[in-house]
Amino acid sequence: MNPDTDLPSPASRLLALEHASMVAEQADRHAITLESLLAILRSSRLDDRGARTMAAEIATTALVGLRMASDQQRSSLLEPVVGAFARLKVDLHPLVRYGDLEVQFVEPPATGRALPGEVAHAARAIVRSAVLAFVDQGETRRVRIQWDCDGLNLLIGIRDDGKGELTAHDDSLRPIAERVSALDGALAVSSTPGWGTSLDIRLPLDPPVEPEPLADAVPLSTREREVLRLLVAGERNQSIATQLGISTNTVKFHVSNLLRKAGARSRSELAALAR
Structure with a gap:
């Protein structure tokens, strides 16, 4: 036997601790439920009908809670x-x-x-x-x-x-x-x-595929990515030109290329695709 390979991994120990904690918590809840039922059945203040009604309510609540906990535990399986x-x-x-x-x-x-x-x-x-x-x-x-x-x-x-x-x-x-x-x-x-x-x-049976970001789906140059980022932020051509230190004609050129590459018909559609 190899003592190194026989030792549980940190992940396995963590899972075991989480499972033990969950079992202990459920045991405490069941104990409280049973104690409550015994207290109701032993009570001299309640008649038979009242005791049955209260016992049924407590048992129903406990069963619902147990089913919810079971379903949550199964949700990842x-x-x-x-x-x-x-x-x-x-x-x-x-x-x-x-x-x-x-x-x-x-x-x-x-x-x-x-x-x-x-x-x-x-x-x-x-x-x-x-x-x-x-x-x-x-x-x-x-x-x-x-x-x-x-x-x-x-x-x-x-x-x-x-x-x-x-x-x-x-x-x-x-x-x-x-x-x-x-x-x-x-x-x-x-x-x-x-x-x-x-x-x-x-x-x-499979989660929907998240759409690939436009900047990853379409080959863009570094400058086109910068223009696209500012366009998505709502900046106009003049503002983009000022922030990037280029002319407005150059901005228009990049926006035109972005529209063509993305297959978009307008700046708003391009911004929506980028988001």
Whole structure:
């Protein structure tokens, strides 16, 4: 055994310490929750109904906090698409078990690309919100949920058999639209009165590519870069000429070259591209 290679690296020690700290914090929270529940159940000031109500509120708050902490921990990890879908089925289990809702799950392909934690979490939240929006319509009895993956996007299809009156501008779908937009995805809503509503959602698995700065995307001379910097700052030709110690005709020459190289039609468009 090599004692040097067997020692954990500083990064590994830091991760271990962070994990231990997180576990200790969660243990403290659980202990507080359990102590609170015991105090309520032992209290002589509360009747049975009041004790049950308070205990249910504390337990619900603790479960929500635990789920949020779990989702935050998973946000930087990759989840197999099948595993993420299985967790969704668990999330929706109470609606199926204790309600009158029939949910049909169409499994994603087992070979689908793993989902970034943020996408998996958002996808589950989107489906939960959609199902609740359908149920709130009052006439939904069946919901069909399908996930697929084309290698670049998670494709979500949700359809109900309700009134068929929802639109993309409905308040109940606003949280879904906001989540989809935050991930640079796309949402399509189609409804047929008396036949139900369909939601088709596309969530990219990779973050959007940041546009390359104009100064890096287009070959520019040192002087052109200086002119471009001052132009973006809102300086006019005379001011640019004064600051750079060149004539206004030379500034116009450089601006003309910049417009041509960037494919811009005006100074404002050039400044926008540079930003």
